[in-house]
Amino acid sequence: MNLLSHNVRSLEGALAALGEPALHATRILRRFYGHHGRPDWADPRLGRRLRALLEAAPDPNPTRILERVESDDGTLKLLLGLSDGATAEAVLMPSYREEEASACVSTQVGCAMRCDFCATTRGGLVRNLEGPEIVGQFLHLGAEAQERGRALKRLVFMGMGEPLNNLDAVLFAIERIASPALGALGWRRITVSTVGLVPELDRLTALGLGVHLAVSLHAADDALRGQIVPTAKRFKVADIVAAARRFQERRGRIVTFSYCLLADVNDRDADADALADVLDGSRSHVNVIPYNAIGAGLSGVVYARPSAERVEHFVERLRARGVVAHVRDARGDDVSAACGQLRERRGPHPFPSPPPLRGRGEVS
Template identity: 40%
Template sequence: MTTIQKTHLYNFTLAELKDWIVAECGEKPYRAVQLFEWMYQKRVTSFEEMTNLPKQLREELSQRAVLITAREAVRQDSKVDPTSKFLLAWPDDVTVETVLMRHSYGNSVCVSSQVGCKMGCTFCASTLGGMIRQMRAGEMVEQLLYSQRLLDDVGERVSSIVLMGSGEPMDNYDEVMRFIEIVSSEHGLHIGQRHITISTVGLVPGIRRLADEGRQVTLAVSLHAPNDELRGAMMPVNKAYPIAKLMDACHYYNEKTGKRISFEYALVGGQNDSLECAKELAALIRGLPCHVNLIPVNYVPERNYSRTDRKQIYAFWHALQDAGINATIRREMGHDIAAACGQLRAQHMNRRAQ
């Protein structure tokens, strides 16, 4: 007996879903619009609930396609702020993290784009164990919908997305862009691209490609050091794309899009948090429309890094402000639930290995 490999419908943009439903089900394209709206606007979890579709089509969809492929492996809810972290598991036994952050100005979801990461940043738990595989667009969609269904229970919605979870989005460029097209569709969740942030460790070709395509997403660049010596020690990617090349790409991005860049800067005690580093950073980015997001580094047991003390964090921030650089200190969320990238997955893998 031949088993039909079911198609994961969350992988499809609306245009792709129209092509699929015509080719595979012999239906008119408008049925795809109805299906898409059931998936994203009503967020049903079964085809049987799609009551304006013919019964025969619903039965055929059940045989040919699937919606939810992930299950919750672990959930942690912070006791100190409205943050929830989920470890979702897929049939091939891989897991990734998703974080739902509730703010006074809206709800944000942090999505993972890869299972693990191969970038090797020395302060990040995501790189522990390397990269297992890429996330498909539909698997990223499932992370988002998982959070949105929780918000549905209280009558709220996801207002912004940050691709800052495990993995390097620019290393999975095509699937990430398909994900963005799906979730920004007016027939779906309709989350504007201006409310979607892509974070990169500095893959220059991806930054330039994003600039050339003219997408309205926000670009965040993980800088973390103001010179090649420091950055190279913390981020292996700096050997391929040193700071001069990275800054050239950032200027190119700004010139092509007119959009401001956000620079992420993780403060590590005794390494990149001196006032000299602050002055060097200010000189490096001066003249480029940007914003610096200072991040007190999260403690990771496998990494020998210490957090910059509070007094020095504010001294670093004041030095940037005095130099005319727009900077903020990221508010810590989920500190009690291993909310740093990769921490929950690393804990889960360690428990399974014991």
């Protein structure tokens, strides 16, 4: 009975099977998540036997921190070891509000999507992360934020991997992270990012979750997008934007379109105009992300970040067409800012079966 696997109802059943009052389920899970998976179980309402079981159980978080790399701007990258020796990255970013932080979690080890400007995909897809491995990242990030005097307030599924290629595990994690009785982050503070897998996006829409959606477009022209995001060729840009609009209509949440800006590739005036055309005056938000250098992409092309002036000009050209657009600040430039670089540098970790860090959290 691993606490990371349970929601309230399933834990109620597990407690009943142990002969313990089912009503403790909410109390246990609130305490577990409220302390980022590291609670003491000193609550006398739980009873001596149940407290002893909780105290004796191994740490249910299947990830452990192998490395912390902190940027001058406060961005923290965590390299996490998994039980099979694989590694994944998670990122914590201080918000402009002094007491808040945002975070980014990975959903796969590696990635199959082959985006040409991305370090994560250079080793291909190793495997999907399991739901508890995603929730485990959230717990570490919450604890790290607290140690820095901040509360984790926003989370995006955008690190290593394509979230919609591992949607069941993502849904498992969202339920636990958002639910008031568990992670209590709230649905509206969670964003799922995708390169635009239309059937999976429609599945997410049909579920009616209250999360936000970000679609990584990177080009409004199908031919250019096919070079930058080769495996997304099977979906036309217009079809992806249409699927994003279906999500927006169902949820009433404005979709963000992410656009990684690559010098002399997709940063020309014509590219901005094509993007404005495809969005066609619809309510949306474009998040322009100046490229973080990774060396040669899978195609062998070495991309460059456009100048600050070029980035600003691109954004202004979109705004002149009525598109709401912002530049995402470069974060963690001094600490392998692009996702996948830390994992790439470190390689597999040498502890295939990490011992539990803390003797708490698993009931039996």
